[in-house]
Amino acid sequence: MSKPSLLFVSSEVYPFAKSGGLADVAHALPRALNAEYTLEVCMPLYSFVEREKYAIQKRMEHFDISMGGVHYPVEIYGCNYEGIEYRFIDSALLCEREYMYGTPEEGYADNALRFGLFAYAVVALLKEEKQDIVHLNDWQSALVALLIKEDTSIKTKSLFTIHNLAYQGIFAHSYLHALDLDTKHFAMDAIEFYHQISFIKAGIAYADAVTTVSKRYAQEILTPEFGCGLEGFLKHHKNKLSGIINGIDTEHFAPAFSDLKGKAQKKKEYLKEVSLRGVKKPLFVFIGRFTWQKGMDLFLEALESMAAYECNIAILGQGESVYTTKLQELAHVHKNIHLSCTYDESLSLEMYGAADFLLMPSLFEPCGLNQMIAMHYGALPLVHHVGGLKDTVQSYKDFDDTKTKAYGIAFKSPNLTAFLGAFEEALELFANKREYNKILKHNMLCDFSWDKSAKVYSKLYKIITQGEKL
Numbered sequence: 001m002s003k004p005s006l007l008f009v010s011s012e013v014y015p016f017a018k019s020g021g022l023a024d025v026a027h028a029l030p031r032a033l034n035a036e037y038t039l040e041v042c043m044p045l046y047s048f049v050e051r052e053k054y055a056i057q058k059r060m061e062h063f064d065i066s067m068g069g070v071h072y073p074v075e076i077y078g079c080n081y082e083g084i085e086y087r088f089i090d091s092a093l094l095c096e097r098e099y100m101y102g103t104p105e106e107g108y109a110d111n112a113l114r115f116g117l118f119a120y121a122v123v124a125l126l127k128e129e130k131q132d133i134v135h136l137n138d139w140q141s142a143l144v145a146l147l148i149k150e151d152t153s154i155k156t157k158s159l160f161t162i163h164n165l166a167y168q169g170i171f172a173h174s175y176l177h178a179l180d181l182d183t184k185h186f187a188m189d190a191i192e193f194y195h196q197i198s199f200i201k202a203g204i205a206y207a208d209a210v211t212t213v214s215k216r217y218a219q220e221i222l223t224p225e226f227g228c229g230l231e232g233f234l235k236h237h238k239n240k241l242s243g244i245i246n247g248i249d250t251e252h253f254a255p256a257f258s259d260l261k262g263k264a265q266k267k268k269e270y271l272k273e274v275s276l277r278g279v280k281k282p283l284f285v286f287i288g289r290f291t292w293q294k295g296m297d298l299f300l301e302a303l304e305s306m307a308a309y310e311c312n313i314a315i316l317g318q319g320e321s322v323y324t325t326k327l328q329e330l331a332h333v334h335k336n337i338h339l340s341c342t343y344d345e346s347l348s349l350e351m352y353g354a355a356d357f358l359l360m361p362s363l364f365e366p367c368g369l370n371q372m373i374a375m376h377y378g379a380l381p382l383v384h385h386v387g388g389l390k391d392t393v394q395s396y397k398d399f400d401d402t403k404t405k406a407y408g409i410a411f412k413s414p415n416l417t418a419f420l421g422a423f424e425e426a427l428e429l430f431a432n433k434r435e436y437n438k439i440l441k442h443n444m445l446c447d448f449s450w451d452k453s454a455k456v457y458s459k460l461y462k463i464i465t466q467g468e469k470l
């Protein structure tokens with residue numbers, strides 16, 4: 001029997017383009033599924049993607065996509081990279097930009113057209129290649145679910161994954177016409193959202209199954225606190241919604257050491273490199289986007305008090321300038337804070353390797369990869385117990401070496417007292433080397449790979465292609 005075919009669609013895929021966890025997932029999940037499926041991964045060919053490095057070549061002659069009476073020329077490129085087939089959508093409107101979605105401050109004004117065009121191009125590819133399943137990710141590809149339901153010649157089943165409900169792709173009503181969408185879709189049970197159009201609603205309403213990236217987040221988004229205004233709509237589609245936890249690519253995220261002695265050496269090297277003093281002091285790191293979701297306000301509120309303790313704090317990230325400026329001020333005043341305002345994959349790996357603790361005070365977290373990478377690299381995560389952080393990090397107070405769960409320090413409410421309380425617990429635990437090392441070693445042996453979750457996705461693909469009830 002031939003293998004089922006799968007088109008995995010994402011607006012970012014590591015190593016071609018990455019702004020966050022979605023790119024890691026789009027890199028690693030297809031690898032875990034590749035043996036079972038005839039699989040292609042599809043993304044935009046942003047102008048900054050290195051075509052020569054990855055031997056990206058034209059695969060389909062140029063064609064036009066018409067939206068709202070305007071013709072947009074599109075080309076399809078492809079490559080095989082490390083055993084995975086990639087398809088890239090190239091069109092000036094979509095791809096000729098400095099960033100993928102917009103500057104750190106705001107999204108591009110024409111994102112509706114850009115990612116509308118992306119969706120139409122994916123549909124053209126599906127018509128040509130006739131995959132059994134299309135796996136769509138986040139609002140940028142959500143419209144595909146609607147477009148293929150409109151076209152009776154397409155038999156492909158769709159699965160839509162929400163990686164972060166806070167980003168919905170909401171645009172002015174006028175784009176309905178500019179995207180050639182029938183006015184019947186401008187309804188509350190379709191893509192209308194407070195008199196605007198919502199791309200993410202297209203994925204939720206029309207996909208055959210909807211997933212999000214942890215079981216906890218799948219429950220949280222049904223509440224007003226985390227539902228971002230879509231809790232009622234999601235509740236309506238609850239029967240086809242489930243949570244599947246992300247994994248990490250353990251081949252890519254492979255520590256350059258195998259024991260705690262090796263880790264201690266990495267810490268020493270890193271501290272020297274960034275001129276932080278005191279190898280014996282605990283090293284806390286923060287790696288991530290400087291944005292409210294990641295708990296930046298709380299982090300900034302706490303940072304001064306944290307720096308007053310005997311410890312080092314290293315921060316790597318990029319994002320909103322209000323946060324960057326405040327971090328720069330604090331790093332200037334406190335000698336034990338080191339700040340790297342850049343996006344640097346290899347530096348991030350050095351930091352995971354060197355760290356004793358990872359700080360992750362996120363206000364909400366659909367899954368979060370940082371905490372898993374950290375635990376794999378022998379750094380204890382200190383997390384706000386929410387979403388995927390709650391599913392992947394158990395409190396060290398419940399430590400049980402016989403369990404396959406991984407452990408860290410958790411605080412329940414995102415406020416200063418709770419965060420600083422957890423920080424003090426971390427200092428105390430660090431001082432108890434025997435206990436601390438025991439947890440660390442246990443975590444490093446835990447399975448963070450994609451193996452289990454890839455099987456769950458596979459099962460879901462099978463259910464939707466066989467038309468079984470979810």
Ligand code: ADP
Nearest residue numbers: 020021288316317342343344345348368369370
């Ligand atoms: P997000 O909400 O940003 O997707 P995740 O925790 O799911 O958060 O994934 C973040 C990914 O991006 C991790 O692989 C993390 O190491 C990486 N990352 C974030 N910021 C940076 C940075 N400035 N430099 C290098 N890697 C980064």
